[in-house]
Amino acid sequence: MSGTEIHRPDPGAEYFFEEGCFILETWNRADDPEVSIARARVAPGTATRLHRLAATTERYLILHGSGRIALDDGTDQDVGPGDLVRIPAGTPQRIANTGMDDLIFLAICTPRFRPEIYQDIDPAPRD
Known part of the structure; x- marks a missing residue:
């Protein structure tokens, strides 16, 4: 990677992730x-599944x-x-939306997120 870049994500590329939230x-x-x-x-009234990320620190803004x-x-x-x-890294985590509007945050991962580091540890069955 070289030089300054401006990246504008496509809002239409948002997808539902197995964790229980929408990701862009x-x-x-x-x-x-x-x-x-x-x-x-x-979404209002929902929560992510209990999970952890292997070898990756995450920050929610x-x-x-x-x-x-x-x-x-x-x-x-x-x-x-x-x-x-x-x-x-490795810490169990879950976030619930307690409001009437969407809960929106930036998930900042160091090092970068890769699907194979996601570990579902929720005892509840998946829907």
Whole structure:
């Protein structure tokens, strides 16, 4: 990778991921393995599945809506616009939308997200 780039993701490329949220990949490239950035969208009244990322630290930067994140100490914490949640590699995580609007946040992964690092650890069966 060389030079300055401006990347504009296509909103039509948003997809539903097995975690239980909609994802729009903003930046996730093999030639920039240090980071990926995705816009995540969790519908009202829903939550992501309990999961963890192997060897990848994730940060949630909340942009819109309100939610509750399950912390690794067994407690929950409310989050809203402007909050940043740092989730160390291998840490169980889940976020629920507690509001009436979509919960939208940036999921920033270091190193970059790859599907094979996603580990579903939710005891509930998949829908």
